[in-house]
Amino acid sequence: MGLRISRAGRRTNDQGEVKDQVEVDGKSERVPVAGVAAQVLDASGALVGEGVTDDKGILLITVPGPADYTVVLDESTLPEGTVLTNQTPAERAVEEDGFRTSTITINYFTGASERVGVGFFEKLAQRSVDGTRLGLVLAMCAVGLSLIFGTTGLTNFAHGEMVTFGGMMAFLLNVSWGVTLWIGGPIVVILGGLFGLLLDTVLFAPLRRRGIGLVSQLVVTVGLSILFRNFFLSRFGGRVRELADFNGQKNITIGPVGITPRDLIAALISLGVLVGVALVLQKSRLGKATRAVSDNPELASTTGIDSQKIIRIVWFVGGALAALGGIFRGLDEGIGPDMGLDLLFLMFAGITLGGLGSPFGSLVGGFIVGLFVETSTLFGVPSELKKVPALVALVLILLLRPQGILGRRERIG
Amino acid sequence: MNWGNIAEASFSAFFGVNAMYFAIAAIGLNVQFGYAGLLNFGQAGFMASGAYGLGMTAHYFQISFWWGIAAGMGYAIVLGLLMGVPTLRLRADYLAIVTIAVAEVIRLVVRSVRFKHFFGGSDGINNFSGPYRDLNPYLESGRYPFSPLDADGPTAALIVVLFVALAIGSGVVVQRTVLARRFPTLSKWVGIGVVAVVAFGLLMLVSRSVEYTGYSLWTITVGWALVAVLALFVWALMRSPWGRVLKAIREDEDAVRSVGKSVYSYKMQALVIGGVIATFAGMMFSIERGSVQPDNYSRDVTFFVLTALVLGGAAKVSGSIVGPMLFWGILAFADVFLHQLLASRGGRLELLGLEIIGSESQIGQFQLMLVGVLLILLMVFRPQGMFGNRKEMALDGR
Numbered sequence: 001m002g003l004r005i006s007r008a009g010r011r012t013n014d015q016g017e018v019k020d021q022v023e024v025d026g027k028s029e030r031v032p033v034a035g036v037a038a039q040v041l042d043a044s045g046a047l048v049g050e051g052v053t054d055d056k057g058i059l060l061i062t063v064p065g066p067a068d069y070t071v072v073l074d075e076s077t078l079p080e081g082t083v084l085t086n087q088t089p090a091e092r093a094v095e096e097d098g099f100r101t102s103t104i105t106i107n108y109f110t111g112a113s114e115r116v117g118v119g120f121f122e123k124l125a126q127r128s129v130d131g132t133r134l135g136l137v138l139a140m141c142a143v144g145l146s147l148i149f150g151t152t153g154l155t156n157f158a159h160g161e162m163v164t165f166g167g168m169m170a171f172l173l174n175v176s177w178g179v180t181l182w183i184g185g186p187i188v189v190i191l192g193g194l195f196g197l198l199l200d201t202v203l204f205a206p207l208r209r210r211g212i213g214l215v216s217q218l219v220v221t222v223g224l225s226i227l228f229r230n231f232f233l234s235r236f237g238g239r240v241r242e243l244a245d246f247n248g249q250k251n252i253t254i255g256p257v258g259i260t261p262r263d264l265i266a267a268l269i270s271l272g273v274l275v276g277v278a279l280v281l282q283k284s285r286l287g288k289a290t291r292a293v294s295d296n297p298e299l300a301s302t303t304g305i306d307s308q309k310i311i312r313i314v315w316f317v318g319g320a321l322a323a324l325g326g327i328f329r330g331l332d333e334g335i336g337p338d339m340g341l342d343l344l345f346l347m348f349a350g351i352t353l354g355g356l357g358s359p360f361g362s363l364v365g366g367f368i369v370g371l372f373v374e375t376s377t378l379f380g381v382p383s384e385l386k387k388v389p390a391l392v393a394l395v396l397i398l399l400l401r402p403q404g405i406l407g408r409r410e411r412i413g
Numbered sequence: 414m415n416w417g418n419i420a421e422a423s424f425s426a427f428f429g430v431n432a433m434y435f436a437i438a439a440i441g442l443n444v445q446f447g448y449a450g451l452l453n454f455g456q457a458g459f460m461a462s463g464a465y466g467l468g469m470t471a472h473y474f475q476i477s478f479w480w481g482i483a484a485g486m487g488y489a490i491v492l493g494l495l496m497g498v499p500t501l502r503l504r505a506d507y508l509a510i511v512t513i514a515v516a517e518v519i520r521l522v523v524r525s526v527r528f529k530h531f532f533g534g535s536d537g538i539n540n541f542s543g544p545y546r547d548l549n550p551y552l553e554s555g556r557y558p559f560s561p562l563d564a565d566g567p568t569a570a571l572i573v574v575l576f577v578a579l580a581i582g583s584g585v586v587v588q589r590t591v592l593a594r595r596f597p598t599l600s601k602w603v604g605i606g607v608v609a610v611v612a613f614g615l616l617m618l619v620s621r622s623v624e625y626t627g628y629s630l631w632t633i634t635v636g637w638a639l640v641a642v643l644a645l646f647v648w649a650l651m652r653s654p655w656g657r658v659l660k661a662i663r664e665d666e667d668a669v670r671s672v673g674k675s676v677y678s679y680k681m682q683a684l685v686i687g688g689v690i691a692t693f694a695g696m697m698f699s700i701e702r703g704s705v706q707p708d709n710y711s712r713d714v715t716f717f718v719l720t721a722l723v724l725g726g727a728a729k730v731s732g733s734i735v736g737p738m739l740f741w742g743i744l745a746f747a748d749v750f751l752h753q754l755l756a757s758r759g760g761r762l763e764l765l766g767l768e769i770i771g772s773e774s775q776i777g778q779f780q781l782m783l784v785g786v787l788l789i790l791l792m793v794f795r796p797q798g799m800f801g802n803r804k805e806m807a808l809d810g811r
Contacts, residue, residue: 225785234778
């Protein structure tokens with residue numbers, strides 16, 4: 001929970017709008033609340049606009065232009081038994097330079113008024129669950145990144161965009177075309193895989209054949225990242241938007257912890273997929289061949305393994321897993337053009353922690369990073385700086401044990 | 414299609430403030446990436462250290478402006494050490510990861526509400542460029558023409574010198590890249606001469622309609638002078654024994670170790686020197702605006718500086734100056750061109766029935782997509798950029 005103001009795009013518009021969305025809390029519960037009154041005041045305290053939220057929980061107020069405003073929610077109009085959470089007080093400031101697009105969204109989160117004084121261990125348990133969910137998504141996205149690095153030596157800085165691709169495709173299918181996610185999801189995963197395969201076939205395989213060095217290829221992935229991110233930004237817009245399915249669910253309470261059915265199922269699917277990947281890598285012939293190519297491509301091909309084919313499969317699987325991660329992340333936090341890039345840094349932290357090039361390492365590392373990020377807020381780290389401890393951990397790992405938990409010393413240069 | 418406007422906008426951008434501070438950042442990045450082969454993806458973090466060092470010192474501690482410059486440089490040194498110590502003994506990829514992470518963390522921290530008291534949050538720090546403005550000899554809101562024909566005495570002479578240098582420079586480039594292949598029998602000097610004359614003529618023609626405000630002109634003067642000083646410094650540095658060792662490290666680290674040089678130490682020095690140079694970029698940028706804002710130091714900025722550097726040619730000082738100029742010139746060109754094209758086609762651009770640009774606000778993103786494509790094409794087809802030497806490329810190292 002926490003303040004969510006959308007900022008995106010690079011142009012300011014003269015017609016600013018302030019949008020209030022009052023939603024009932026529980027991190028995973030998003031029930032829109034209607035009939036709540038709010039006002040927008042300008043810098044001198046004069047009333048600019050006011051209104052009442054509709055049945056989608058949205059109130060749209062048009063302001064004359066980009067400037068500093070204050071949004072004030074009338075708490076007496078909140079439903080019985082709910083209050084605003086501490087992080088979203090009734091009075092909120094909107095800054096002039098927040099008007100990167102024409103609309104700023106202010107979310108108000110409410111909670112049941114009895115939930116006061118939650119104990120530390122309850123909070124720890126809840127955050128651990130949240131961290132586990134994030135960790136599973138990270139692990140899924142990171143495995144692909146790690147496999148690509150292992151087999152080709154390339155650090156793919158565009159991997160975040162492969163996650164965003166999954167999110168965008170899910171949005172297209174689910175929201176724009178109205179296909180349910182039970183069918184749309186697998187389609188998106190396959191599309192993600194094809195995207196990865198396409199990148200390898202069209203771009204990276206020819207570059208490898210030409211003998212273009214790894215550093216150059218790395219810079220190419222940076223270019224791809226810029227290209228795709230701005231493509232998504234131009235087509236989708238800067239605002240974060242929700243998928244249509246599985247919204248507005250109530251928490252299931254398991255002991256001190258609450259989780260929505262959607263997130264629980266997503267977590268279970270992620271876990272299943274990860275276990276599946278691990279089993280394939282460990283037990284199947286394909287897995288063995290992949291690990292061989294990760295280890296030493298030339299040596300692997302002397303035993304008859306087609307390294308290039310394995311690399312193509314790795315790109316496909318990496319893309320598919322990233323897309324799946326994108327869907328789950330999108331269900332949780334909404335779809336936006338930056339969704340993958342936000343995760344990229346955490347993915348890198350996870351892979352480094354687990355060991356660059358070791359797929360199992362990325363599972364472990366991603367998981368730990370996710371847990372770390374979410375539980376850090378309990379220890380005084382403000383929500384906006386949640387990612388900072390992951391960086392500190394990254395630097396420490398590199399100082400103390402650069403090969404990570406499961407990596408091998410020879411790989412670190 | 415108003416070509417006059419387009420040419421004028423491109424010209425302005427070519428010599429303008431953005432190109433200037435990118436050039437400084439690129440010179441710094443060149444030391445790290447072009448000469449030493451270090452993958453620094455956190456240049457924006459160094460720029461932010463410079464800007465915030467200056468801003469915070471001048472604003473909060475009310476100490477003189479000049480101490481702020483020293484403070485900014487100090488932060489850069491600390492930052493370079495912080496990034497370098499864990500990673501310089503490891504693979505290049507690790508430095509890339511750590512630098513991108515550190516730069517992002519810096520941006521998150523200075524932007525945060527929690528530390529708003531120190532860093533000003535998303536408002537940033539304002540009102541510290543007083544001493545700088547006081548030194549301005551030009552009239553702040555006066556409009557100054559940039560053409561030698563309109564400007565007065567000494568300025569006109571300077572501009573003529575600048576134009577001549579540029580004309581000859583473009584002559585050399587065009588000669589080497591295009592004419593040598595198409596017209597191999599044509600004498601080198603004739604080729605250079607012809608292109609130089611044409612370029613000079615174009616510059617004189619277009620500059621007639623360009624004007625800068627007194628404030629911009631002051632920044633341009635100071636900024637480009639700084640660029641010249643830093644470029645000279647780096648050029649001299651790279652010709653020194655120190656520079657030779659650095660280039661050798663880029664080519665073959667183990668060979669350098671075998672003659673007893675500490676590769677780690679040289680790389681660290683390169684990282685820090687490049688970082689300190691980049692802080693000047695941050696400082697110039699924030700002084701010109703009179704404010705330090707966290708969102709100006711995002712990872713996008715790092716990658717654009719990289720693109721500009723690769724465009725000009727890494728490992729060549731001239732590349733790090735011309736690259737940013739071209740980069741901004743091209744962006745300005747694309748901006749005005751696309752705006753006019755869009756207007757003339759009624760607000761939509763279509764190709765083969767598919768909508769490419771649906772509204773004016775999408776032009777910005779389209780431009781940035783072009784930047785991404787440019788970077789990819791450069792790396793694939795011409796990694797040495799315009800001025801670089803293929804043999805000197807650090808990029809094929811691994």
